[in-house]
Amino acid sequence: MWVFMERSLATVWAFLLGAGLTLAFSVATTKNVPQSLQLLGCVFIPRSNVTCHWTPGDNQATYYTLKAEKMLRSKNLTFSCTTTGLSCTAGINGSGLRFTFCISVISHSISGNVSSKIRCQSARIEGKLAPVSLNSVRQVDGSPHCLSVSWTSNVTHFPLAPFEIERGELNSQIKFTAEGEVNAQVRNVSVTGYTFQVCLFKPYTSYTLEIRNRYLGEASPWSEWSNPFQGRTAEAAPSAAPALWREVGPIGRNGWRLISLLWKPLPRFMANGRVTFYNVTCRAENGLTLSDYGSCGKLQPETTSCSLPLPAGRCSCSLTASTSAGTSPKALVWISGSSEKEPPPPAELTATPLGDDSVKIRWRPPPDLSVSGFVVEWVAVREETSSVLHWEKLNSSSTKLIITEGVKTMERYAISVKALYGEQGAGGNITLHVYTQEGTPSAGPDVRVEHISETSVELSWSPVPVEQLHGFIRSYALVCTTRNQLARSVTVPGDLHRYTLENMSPGIYDIFIRASTVAGTGPAGNPANVHIGSEEISIVICIIVPLLLMSLVSILILLLAQMRVIKKKLFHRVPDPSNSTVSQWNPTTSFENKKLIMEQEKPEVSFPEVIGRRDPEWAHSYLPICKAQLCLDPQLSSFPARASDRGYITNMTKTQSADDLSIRPCSYSTVLYNQCNQNPPSSPQAGQKADIRHNDSNQPADGVSESSVFRFTESEEQKAFAVFLERLKSLQSSSPDFSGTPPSCVSLPHQTDSPRLNATLSAYRKLPSDSFASTFPSLAFMDLSSSPVEFGPYISSDRYIKI
Incomplete structure (x- = not known):
């Protein structure tokens, strides 16, 4: 076991030792290989120079030398330049770019000179071409997206x-820039000649072109x-339909x-040309043919x-x-029927002013309904002038x-949004009033007084026109x-x-x-002037009442003056005979062939009865004239009263002789007759006798007596009046021209003792003056009631004839 562990450790140490030796050897090898001088590239300018760039390498160069050798058959030409930098420009003595140049860079240092690799090639490969000149840019028929470009260059x-x-x-x-745009676009194009086509453009658009x-x-x-x-570029058919509403x-x-x-003009990029006309076509759903297209024809x-x-x-x-x-x-736009139920509007509408001339609106579509679009309408709210409807279809x-x-600042706009439901048409609208920016009102409301009581006054006012509000009214201040x-x-x-203003004290x-x-x-x-309390009453009493009275008096004066003017214009004044020249006319005439017939009412005092000549023919002929009171000769001064005139007037008065009648007073009832012809009146009919009565009267106190009075019966009066009318007509026919006779007058009595005479005289008075004058044009009528004549003593209603 221990033997195995010792062998493993030895192997590890051997591996580590080998790795270290390899690393040290590689480092030492790298340091021994220096970086070489390298030419990066050159730019040849035709007929001018050449500029080259390089990298220095590992040499610590003091300076560099650029060497450009022009290769010719007979002899090479060398062009060079020196610099301490990494680029240099050397002239080529007007040489073109079709020649071959061998270029190299030499680095000079203390340790020696180092040269880069020599590069030999045509100058065109690295030559910078001269700019060309554009001669024309034309549209291409049938190709609205293309332009034809022509250019030329300097051969040398x-x-x-x-x-x-x-x-x-x-x-x-x-490089091209469309009309109205700022940024240019650059595209690679294939140029195979001095005229070429470029199909990069929009129809019916103006472009500015450049080429390199x-x-x-x-x-x-x-x-x-x-x-x-x-x-x-050339025109094309519009690429989109106009926005229609x-x-x-x-x-x-x-x-x-x-x-x-309503429709909007197509934008330029959609119109693709100049629109020559629009065409409208409408169709009724029931198949009704439309013949009247109004102004859309x-x-x-x-x-x-x-x-x-x-x-x-x-x-x-x-x-x-x-x-x-x-x-x-x-x-296409659909118009729903008048009897159809209108679809719902959008659910919500909000507006946010973005500045003085813009506002942003938002809305929510109707819930659970499919819409085909929306229409936004906005219009300036005005009362005094009309405004233009703006709209946008989305x-x-x-x-x-x-x-x-x-959109303008301080102006109110009504903005509404409608939803479109395809063939169902547009739905209802939701409307909002907005301002982009509010201002202070430019006018205030005018006050009207509705009612005044002892301690309060009720006021009303109309809103200020919206053009003068410049904002939404928050409150009113009553001062x-x-x-x-x-x-x-x-x-x-x-x-x-x-x-209503209350608790107001008098003032x-x-x-x-x-x-x-x-x-x-x-x-x-505009303010209102209000009077409350006692001062109001005093003002009314002291000012308003006198003004009203003065106004009434002025109106009455004007009316009276107007009535006088009207009366003066319509009703002419009746002339006064006493102020005329006739009243003073007293011509001298002969009394021959003239007879005086006088009638006076019987005075209350008695007179001695005087019996004169009783001539029934004279009495019968002249009595109607006396009854009619016809006065035709006012010149009594020329009337002699002699016994040779058949004794017509005898015993007139005790103090005044019959020969002097010029100063005898004449009553209104006295009638004088100026006989125009010399023939006596016609005699009465046979068998007629005048009823002549003799009455004795006592002598009046003034010494005037009346004599020879005749009284007639009613039948005789009627006959005598008929003779009188015939006599007047005969006067008119026999004497058409009375220019040589003195002025004459006729005055009818107001009352006689004959009913028939009274009725006839009343009928004559009712006739117009011109009608009686037309019947007897030879007579001039004048009312003697207002003339300055003297009236004799009162005579009773019994009629007498004085002779």
């Missing part, structure tokens, strides 16, 4: 022949990028409703909405966009959206100010618009309201 600086390029000895890369080259493989460095050049109007009387179709490329009438049942509308290369897929997996389109008291302020919640108050949002309190609105 580009050591490749065209046939070498065609063999593929040229490696190339292209190298000879063969990785050993050759890339040239510099060429000059940039811009080009656009609708607004449903109310049902009209004809059972149809107005539908507004012919759509211009810049149009994004149209309207058309559709029946009340379920309908569908599709929209396509077309370019010069083709038509897009159809965008797929069924979307539950959030960041809104940035048409009361008066002269004798401190200002009083009451804060009420923002949802109230009516409040005059100015009440105004301020609205407050989370950002602060706005200015006050």
Whole structure:
């Protein structure tokens, strides 16, 4: 046993000794093999120079020498440079890259010179080609993803022949940037000629291109990028359908409703060209053919909405966009029937402002229902002006959206989300009002006084227009100010618009309201002036009542003045005969062939009866004229009373002779007749006699007496009146021109002792003045009741004739 253990230990020690000797030998061998100087690579610049890099090796070199030897048939040319670094550039004296160069690096040190391995190869392998020039970039018809690129190069600086390029000895890369993008893309391309195609692009997109080259493989460095050049790809058919939405109007009387179709212009990367027109097609589920497409019949490329009438049942509308290369897929929208039950809206909607011009919304889909998508609508809430509806259509997996389109700070937006249920159409909407950032109101509400009591006042106000709120109203502050008291302020919640201020002492108050949002309190609105208590009564009594009375007096004055003006315009003043020239007219005329007939009422005092000439023919002819009180000659001064005039007037008065009648007083009942023709009136019919009675009367106190009075019967009066009317007509017919006669007048008595005369005279008074004048145009009528004539003594109703 012990022998076995001793042998094992010896074996272990022998193994350890061998391992140590092997390690020591390997270390000693490594130190004895030095690192050699190695050339890494070179870059030849055509017609210019060559730059090479190397590793130093183990030699402690003082400096290095680069040696480039150009191999020629007749004689070799050597180009060199020295440096203390690990790279050096040596000129090649305008040599091209088609020649072979042998290159080596020599390390100079104290111990001696060490040279790297010499490498001989064509300069093109490591030559850097000169940049090329792009001449054109054109679209390729029928290939909207391709561009055709043309380029040229400097022959002296580009050591490749065209046939070498065609063999593929040229490696190339292209760098392009799409219009509107910032980052450029670099792709390897195959260039087999001075014109080549690149099919890496999107249709109808403008690109800026650059190109670079190298000879063969990785050993050759890339040239510099060429000059940039811009080009656009050809059009293609739109790759996607436009986003389509609708607004449903109310049902009209004809059972149809107005539908507004809304769509968004296709993005550039989807349109693949310039959209030339849109096409709308609608179909009713019941197979009804639509003939009226409204404004959707012919759509211009810049149009994004149209309207058309559709029946009340379920309908569908599709929209396509077309370019010069083709038509897009159809965008379809379903419009549910008016009698169908609307599917449910999303379960929940929240909004979070992200800044001044963006807001993020989230929602949850309706539970246990499969939806085909969602539509988000948002519109600025305004009262004074209209706003534009913005919307976004999303797929069924979307539950959030960041809104940035048409959003401004301090403006309220109504955001709603609807779920789409395929052919069932859109469901109900859930709506939320949000602000991206709130501000203070720019105006306050105007106060209205609803009711005032002894110690309280009830106020109401309308909300401030939403354009001036700039935020959600948190509260209102009602402020009361008066002269004798401190200002009083009451804060009420923002949802109230009516409040009653109580326990108010008598006085005059100015009440105004301020609205407050989370950002602060706005200015006050128009105040209300309120009077409470005794001061209110005194104000009413001292100010309002006098003002009302003055207003009433002014109105009455205006009415009276207006009535005077109306009366002056409509009712002309009746002329006064006493102020006329006729009243003072007293021509001198002869008394020949003129007769005076006078009638006066019998005075109460008696007169001595005077018997004059009794001429039945004269009495019968002239009595009706006296009864009618026709006065045709006011110039009594020219009326002589002589015995030669057949004794018509005798014994007129005791103090006044019959020859002087110019100063005799004439009563209103006195009638003078100016006979126009010289013939006496017609005699009475045979057998008729005037009933002439003689009465004695006592002499009156003034000394005036009456004589020769005749009294007639009623039948005689009637006949005499008929003769009077005939006489007037004969005067009109026989004397059409009275221009040479003195002015005349007619005055009818108010009452006679004949009933028939009274009735006839009453009928004549009711006639218009112009109608009587038309019957007797030769007579001028004038009311003598207001003329300055003297009235004689009162005479009774018995009628007399003085002769």
